Amino acid sequence: MLLNVQELAARGETVRLSESFDATEAVKEVRDVKPLGPLSAELVAEYADGVIDVSGHLACKLQLACSRCLEPIEYDCQVSFQETFKIVPKEVAERGEQDDEDFVPIHGERLDLRPYVEEELLLHLPYALLCREDCKGLCPECGQNLNRGECGCNREKIDPRLMALKDWYDARPN
Template identity: 40%
Template sequence: MLIQFRKLTTSDQPLQFHQTVDVSNAVKDRKDILAVQPLDVDLTATASVSGTVDVRGRLQGELEMNCSRCLKPISEHVHIPFHEVFQPVEDPESIQDENDDTTYVQGESVDLTPYVEEAFLLHLPLAPVCKADCKGLCPNCGKDLNEGTCDCDTEVIDPRLAGLKDFFK
C-alpha cells in the first residue's frame, strides 16, 4: 500500500485502498494471541492544498485470544478506525512541533503497512474476557470458577493478627 505524493497531488481523485494485510508478524511474539486473520483494509488518501495527505478509513479482522481470567480461547472481531496525516519534507528531523499529529515523511512515497500494523496493535484489548462476569481461575487450585466453586479456603487473615487465629479454640 504505497502512496506516491506527487501522483496523488496531481490527481483530482482520492486514492482508494481495498486490500488485505497480513499482521501475523506483528503479533508473533504475543503469547495471548492464538491466531489472527489478515485485516480487511479500506482506506482513502486525499491530498490537501497545504501539501498534506489525509488517510482515513477502517480496518477489520478476526483474531483468537485467550481470556485473561479463565484462559479459554475466545474469538474477537475488531473494527478499527484509521486516520493518519502525512507531510512530505526534506528533513523530518528538523521539525520541532511534537504536539502535531502529522507524520513527516522524507521522500516521494510512504508505505502504509507499518501504520496499519501499528493501529491494529494499539486497538487490541489489553485484558480480553470471554464474558463480562467471568470469574476466572482459583488462585490456589486453578479450577475454573465459571464451572463451579472449589473447596479451597478463601478466608483471608491479616498477617499481623495471624497469631491470634487459634486464640479462641
C-alpha cells in the same frame, strides 16, 4: 500497502486503497493474541497543500485469552483509522524532527502505510477482555477454571498481620 505520494499530489484526487494481509507478524510480540484471519484495510487518501490525510476502517478477527480464566475468545476487532502525513525536506524526514505533533513527516515517492495500519491495530487491542461478564476466573490455589465447577480449595485468606487476632478470637472462652 503502498501509496504513491507523487501521483497523489500531481492528480489532486482522492485515492482509495484496499488491501488484506496477514497480521501474524504485527501481533507476534503480543502475548495470547493470534489472528484468525487477514487484517483488512479500507483506506482513503486525500492530498492538500503538502499534507496527506489517510482515513478509513480496519478489520481483523483475533483469538485472545480471557483475562480471568485464560480461555480462548474470538474477538472481532473493528478500528477507525486516521493519520496525517506531511511532505517535508529529506533532511528533516531523516532526522525525524517535526515542529508539530499532528502529523508524521515523510519524504519520497512512496509511502508504506502497512506499519501505521499494524500499529493502529495494536493500539486498539482490548486491555482486559472477558469471556463473559460473570467469569469466575481461576482458583488461586490449584488453578482450576471456576467456570467449570468448584475445586474444593479453601480460599479464605487472612492477612498475616492479623493472624494473632484470629488465634485470640478462637481461644476466647464463651
